[in-house]
Amino acid sequence: MDTGLKFHWENLYTGKSEQEYSWFQTFPHTSMGFIGQFNLPLNARIIDIGGGDSHLVDALLEYGFSNITVLDISARAIEKAQQRLGRPAEKVRWIECDINEFEPEPGAYDLWHDRAAFHFLTTEPLIARYADTVQRAVRPGGYFVLGTFSPDGPKKCSGLDIRQYSRAMIQAVFAPWFRRIRCEETAHVTPFQTTQHFLFCGFRRRR
Numbered sequence: 001m002d003t004g005l006k007f008h009w010e011n012l013y014t015g016k017s018e019q020e021y022s023w024f025q026t027f028p029h030t031s032m033g034f035i036g037q038f039n040l041p042l043n044a045r046i047i048d049i050g051g052g053d054s055h056l057v058d059a060l061l062e063y064g065f066s067n068i069t070v071l072d073i074s075a076r077a078i079e080k081a082q083q084r085l086g087r088p089a090e091k092v093r094w095i096e097c098d099i100n101e102f103e104p105e106p107g108a109y110d111l112w113h114d115r116a117a118f119h120f121l122t123t124e125p126l127i128a129r130y131a132d133t134v135q136r137a138v139r140p141g142g143y144f145v146l147g148t149f150s151p152d153g154p155k156k157c158s159g160l161d162i163r164q165y166s167r168a169m170i171q172a173v174f175a176p177w178f179r180r181i182r183c184e185e186t187a188h189v190t191p192f193q194t195t196q197h198f199l200f201c202g203f204r205r206r207r
């Protein structure tokens, strides 16, 4: 575990309300748009990478999904999400883990979702390890939704460097194992009324 990185995120999630995070959104419209398009069964095995205290888990539970995992490096973020959800949090599997050390079972998930976690990986070895982890973890025929800052987006997030992605760059990383279904540029309006340009892409794991 990168203790400096963990400290950064634990610190960030301590003493702030969700409205104070630039990435906060009351409803994850773009993510749910992709997920809805896949027509997954309600028992589909779904994981949200760097889920933090995002409301994606609320939306998935509301939709009726019953097999949801949220992974985050920050225990504090997970606690906040659990407190917000109350009783329904017991239906979710929570994993406190650095994605760079995550070792999922092969084919463990039908859907892997990541909004604004992958883009913090700025070195080739970490990007390659992530791609290898996701290609192993998503079953053949399964789905992958990735949201990153686009070339028009910010160069940093929460004070950390990120890597911006164009469609071609995302394709170059994941094409060996995933067929791209579609990509969508979105403008996220932060709680401070600024705009952040994201690129979302949905993929299907090759069989």
Ligand SMILES: C[S@@+](CC[C@H](N)C(=O)[O-])C[C@H]1O[C@@H](n2cnc3c(N)ncnc32)[C@H](O)[C@@H]1O
Binding pocket: 005, 009, 023, 024, 025, 049, 050, 051, 052, 053, 054, 055, 071, 072, 073, 074, 077, 097, 098, 099, 100, 114, 115, 116, 117, 120, 157
């Ligand atoms: C910008 S926030 C996005 C949160 C959430 N996905 C959303 O859309 O609201 C990035 C999240 O990724 C988590 N994170 C950052 N680096 C991580 C890592 N190496 N492993 C796991 N989680 C990480 C942070 O704790 C944080 O919750």
